[in-house]
Amino acid sequence: MGGARGSRPGGAEPVCLPVRPAETEVRRHRGRPRPRDGPDAKEPHGPARHRPAPRRSAPPRPARHRPARPHPAHRPRSGSPRGLRRSRRPPRRRARHGRSRAAQGAPREAGRRLRPRLAARRTPPPPLEPARLLEDARGRRARRRRPGRRRARPAARHPPRRPRQRPAPLLRRHAPDRLAARHRLRARRRVRARWQDASTESPEAERIPARTDTIYDLASISKIFTATAVMRDVEAGLLALEDRVADHLPRFAENGKGEVTVQHLLTHVGGLPAFINLYSAFPDIPSRIDAVLTVAPSTPPGTKYVYSDLGLITLGLIVEKLSGQSLDAYVREHITGPLGMDETMYNPPAELKARIAATEYVEHYGRLVHGHVHDENAYSLGGVAGHAGVFSTARDLAVFAQMFLHGGIYGGARILQPDTVESMFTDRIAEITGVGGARRGLGPELEAWFYHAGLTSPYSGVHTGFTGTSLVIDPLTETVVVSLTNSVHPTREWSTTSVTRREVSTCVAHALGIVPESVRSGWRAGDRDAATATLEISADLPGREPVLEVELFAHLETAYDLLVLEVSADGGESWKPLPGRLTARHQEPVEIPDGTITGWGRRVAWTGTFPLVDASGPLSGEVQVRLALTTDGSTRGLGAWVGRPRVLDRRQVLVDTDRPGDRDAVVADGWSLPG
Known part of the structure; x- marks a missing residue:
């Protein structure tokens, strides 16, 4: 099915994150693929370069320094600290970044891979930062080891099995190098033949159940x-x-x-x-x-x-x-x-x-x-x-x-x-x-x-x-x-x-943990169709250099689901769009000229800076700042997350929602906090 969408209705066009790439560029890895039926499969345990490095034995100490080994019956029990049996293996030599020499010598995943290049930018963004906490399809959470703290595996007593072929990405540059969760989900009905005609169900015994094949x-x-x-x-x-x-x-x-x-x-x-x-x-x-x-x-x-x-x-x-x-x-x-x-x-x-x-x-x-x-x-x-x-x-x-x-x-x-x-x-x-x-x-x-x-x-x-x-x-x-x-x-x-x-x-x-962990504890909206959610913050501005700062993640259907930042200086009687700028590590800044955000958001958490000014200069006195998210009647992305909205005036922090008193003063309609 096509599922075509027309052009956006009249009005100012929102800022999409990012500018859509018009073309991409092919770049290949130097490695070769390791298919199951390829030339590398001739060796029963893979090529020699995939085998672990041989274990090095430390030189034995002189006999006079070796303590007498007690009989097993007289050894302390393993329940006490003294009873923990020590391995006779010498300590493994550690390489840089916490990896063993054998692990460092292992080749990268092979295969010719495609890397995108955004034509609208001269410097493509680097790989996405992976989430540290990932949830599997059953909702369980698994904490990943940091690469620098990964322990080297001991040398295998038997030749290892040939490593599984990891799928090479279609577009490698944006793929997280350390992303641990990969899911392939099959959604199927329980019965593949239930009806005899348009209105008559087959008897229970005659129904054909669906299977994985x-x-x-x-x-x-x-x-x-x-x-x-x-x-x-x-x-x-x-x-x-x-x-x-x-x-x-x-x-x-x-x-x-x-x-x-x-x-x-x-x-x-x-x-x-x-x-x-x-x-x-x-x-x-x-x-x-x-x-x-x-x-x-x-x-x-x-x-x-x-x-x-x-x-x-x-x-x-x-x-x-x-x-x-x-x-x-x-x-x-x-x-x-x-x-x-x-x-x-x-x-x-x-x-x-x-x-x-x-x-x-x-x-x-x-x-x-x-x-x-x-x-x-x-x-x-x-x-x-x-x-x-x-x-x-x-x-x-x-x-x-x-x-x-x-x-x-x-x-x-x-x-x-x-x-x-x-x-x-x-x-x-x-x-x-x-x-x-x-x-x-x-x-x-x-x-x-x-x-x-x-x-x-x-x-x-x-x-x-x-x-x-x-x-x-x-x-x-x-x-x-x-x-x-x-x-x-x-x-x-x-x-x-x-x-x-x-x-x-x-x-x-x-x-897969696409939503960055840094914003998951913040306010969330946009997970329902045909809905409007508002998040309102009040502040008393001295009128010097007031600015709104927010941590923001947005994944919104382009041009149809919109997050709008607005400000009111008359007690909420009228609202004006709040222009600003989004910045993120390894990303080019994005200007928000009309305070409207939409699109896929590059899957990163942004820091938004929105000066609280109008045509006459900095705002002063009591003002209200509002984040309004609207979704259309069908089709949506992950929504939007807002973490730690703050109102500052130069170095003075006027409102910080990380402070319990300020967080309780936030008026949230349609936005929710986790838990």
Whole structure:
């Protein structure tokens, strides 16, 4: 599903944190990947450089200095301090930063990795600071060791197992180097076949339960497989993004579509309508394909974003023509086969029906769809189309996502080059959709607040499926979220997974510790839809150089959820916006000219400085400062946290909410403190 958003309504545009990156740059690590099937797998315990350094024995002391060893029966018991048995091993030599020499000699995680470069800045920000306390998906908290205090492991008596391959991030520069929690969450229904038709439930004994290996109809996630196939043709030189579609499919030039390019179709700005009825309006597959190619455009190419199935159907036809294979055969030979995705396919065979989640009762068929593609147009095209038709499991889909995180490679199989992956995950339509609008790469859907939710950033992807599926990649935390449901069972009106998708992504974001620890003890708001929350502070200003200082974390849906700082000098009768500036370590300052903050916030805690002045100069006397956060009716991020608001006048602290008396004087409506 597209989930497009239009441009922001009229009025002054809020400040987004940060300026959206327009392009990224590829940078690779020097190390080589360590796939399970790669050359390094020939040695049973990994290459020699991965083996621990041999233990060094200290020279023995002269015999006259060795005390007589008592018989075990006469040794003190281990319960007392004297009874603690000392190891006969000599103390290990410590290297710098608290790591053993063996640990220092271990290579960094290998793999060719992509690093983003914000085009709007000349100096990209360094890696994010990871949270010290992380919560796992069950809500438990685990304290991480400081890297400098990590103990060196003793030398193993037996050769160690080969180290697990750590997923290389798609965008390495912003990824926390020491982030410990990585979660892959599968959200699934407990029953994959419950209904006989649109209104009749199956008997309890006949219901088919869902399992971890249940096969789901991915619906529009199939578009990412088609986009991957297209980009492979681009790498091979068979196709170019600037190629006109009509040069490969001449029939497409009908009705003035001669200037539509391959990139237009990948980014859904080709001017094609969103949908046409193929399954009942045309008698056979050739006539349906011709209807797709000759459809009249709704807008000129490159002028408007319209999520369209027809563009991906057309791209699938190009792949078939260039390769001489059907789309399903191409995907199997060049994508799913090399990746070992043996349970990903079009048109699953009948013997797998018992493992496939049922979808919708369709009146046109007069039966429940179970075992073949749910999308009517894809089914009418033989079950294989560029926009829908792929079936898969959670495990296989996670492998597909890891391939992107690894920069186009997984398990020794190179599917795409790192440059190509970087290009696919770079937004191409911001100038068309504007602030708060849809973001699209070459196939992936980017910065989609409506289901990325708490994991949303300018780098997050990938896609949703109408049947209730979704795939999210957050390269900043190296996290993959696979959510597979059959929410259209038994009808599409019966249920929706939109809320579930958002809550799952937000739950994972909290488990990863994205909210900085420094602000977690402060006031929080923005965790409800269609709500307004205000935080009001009063102060008596002497009128010299008054200023408001706050610690702030904001992760708000761009242009739709807004945090506004305001000041009133007339007892709250009227409020004026409070301009200011945000600063943070390793970040360029952000000016807030109208006191309005929105966007993803770079996932850092900011220090906000807002001078309490008006056109005539510094304010004096009794004033009120207010932080007002408003959310729209649907879709939200993590919200906003405000820690330790203070009002100062030069060096004099007038209000400090860390002081119990001042904190009690804060008027909070919709803002809450932890606990």
